Amino acid sequence: MHRDAVVGGLLALLSLFLLWKTGEIPHPPLIPIGPAFYPRVILAIFLVLSLLLVVSGFRAQAVPQRWSWRAWFARYRVILGCFVVFCAYVLALPILGYLLATALFTVVMQWLLGRHGLRRLPGVLAVAIGTSLGTYFIFELYLYVLLPRGILVR
């Protein structure tokens, strides 16, 4: 069995769940086809395709390989880190404000991607402050985009 079978199964479950959700969409009177019709057609096609993926996944040969949490984590640790740090950044934006949140984000990301050590610190900080201030001036002062203010910093 190939892992496609699992992916297909999950997608099929998703489409079943959303199909069930279409039951909640009201049908306004006097309209030949209601707003639920189109999503149902799309979801039906999606469901069929997902099930086909399950079938083809069962027929395909899986690449035999040892799978361990440890190896997986070693390989994807930085990627996971990026997603977590970005999530924290978006959460921090409305609290710390654009300037501070961006500077922190840029420092942490550079560290995460391997620019650590005291010797590199000036460079890392310069990039962080440059990015934060540079974009702030361009967008806020020149392009009139109101960047997030931050509740803590006023």
Added chain:
Amino acid sequence: MEAFLSSTLAVLDPQTFLYMALGVVAGLLGGAIPGVTITMTIILVLPFTFGMTPLQGLATMVGVYVGGESGGLITATLLGIPGTPSAIATTFEGFPMARKGEAGRAVWLGIWASLLGGLLAGFPLVVGAIQLAALAIKFGPWEYFSLFVLTLTIVASLAEQSLLKGLLSGVFGLLVTAVGGDPLMGVARFTFGTDFLLAGFPFLPVLIGIFAFSQLMKDVESMGGGGKDATIGKDVDLRVNHLKVIGEILRQPFNLIWSTLIGLWIGILPAVGGSAANIMAYDQAKKFSKHPEKFGTGISDGVIAAEASNNANIGGSLITMMAFGIPGDAVTAVMLGALIIHGIQPGPLFVTTHTQVAYGMFAAYFLAHFVTVLVEWALLRYFLRVILIPQAVLTPIILVLCAIGSYALNNIIENVWTFYFFGIIGYLMVKFGFPLAPIILGVVLGDQLEVNYIRAIMTDADPWLFLTRPISGALLVLSVVSVIVSLWQRRRRAPAPAEAEAEM
């Protein structure tokens, strides 16, 4: 013709021209920096265009597009790394040529071939976009619906991975657009009680997430690989006799024209980008060559084919985008989003109702090609110093710019969450072997697909009209054919291939 002249003058207006030239510089830089694609560059430039007039914004983006295709070749020839996927084939000949001590000749062969290929494709662009738009205006909702279906199946069947996954990706894109108020009455669908989703997922953050985030994470994954020691030194001599180089290109008229045509055709095909065009043109040049054994050692034919075709590809992509409102590749998908932000509905009416913008894009296309050569002539040696920014610096900066771009769309943080959410989806799709082009197309075309479907049914309740109206029926038949052909080709190519995907 008159409209063309007046639009050219509008683009020559100092401010507009400056924006376009800046777009070219941004494109050149983005194209040249490995790991930053043209799609990503245009995404990063996008928020800067929100405040411009539509003509300025679109001219800037055309500048980025044209500049980007040329930027890729600088890195490809001098460092041996393609700056963008559309310069992959350029490395095959350009880098060996540069290593033999002919760096100047290699780079300028590429630059001049880009210019010539781009200009040759310019005339089909203008004529093709106008003629096809005139044809498309006669389309009813049935024809539109069928055209969109055909587009989706073509893209799904062109996907390198499995056809099934291509189709799933496309349908998933359609599903994304089904979220939010329905087009007729605005009845909420799948909003899960949120106000934000009532208007549906905002198109651009979705697009940016799927493309930029997944691309960046892929680059992060492959970080630390590939040493850069095989590069040409920073103080390389790039001086060259330009007339001789141009003469060298013009002595291969068949190669130049054939590569241009390939680029155009691949561009017209929806959602297939320059990366396919340049490899295919290179391959063809090799097949038609009298000395195919010399390919790979650094001969001019390969550089000319690859670079002429990827610039011609821009022309082709713009035709599809301007005539039908269907993206020719990821870059034009972003441009379509930009049009919508500027309040312009893409589609066949675009060329006639927004003549100035449309013709301005043609004018910008031609002008940007010349600006590109000028900028390269002036700044080429400085580019080499900027190109090698470490990935660890590049990634956070790009992510910040993506976040601003999503946020600035209408100044709400939910847009950034949308970007993030679809970034995760895009990355997972890449990991599990789903192609990204179909989902983008699905997201771009989804709303129009539904609108046209409803319009057709409201005009006439008979669903068979989709098949019995000749053009619509033919398009649907073609769509089935494209799926069958794809299935047949795959069966022939390999009996049950054990998919060698990236393991997760």
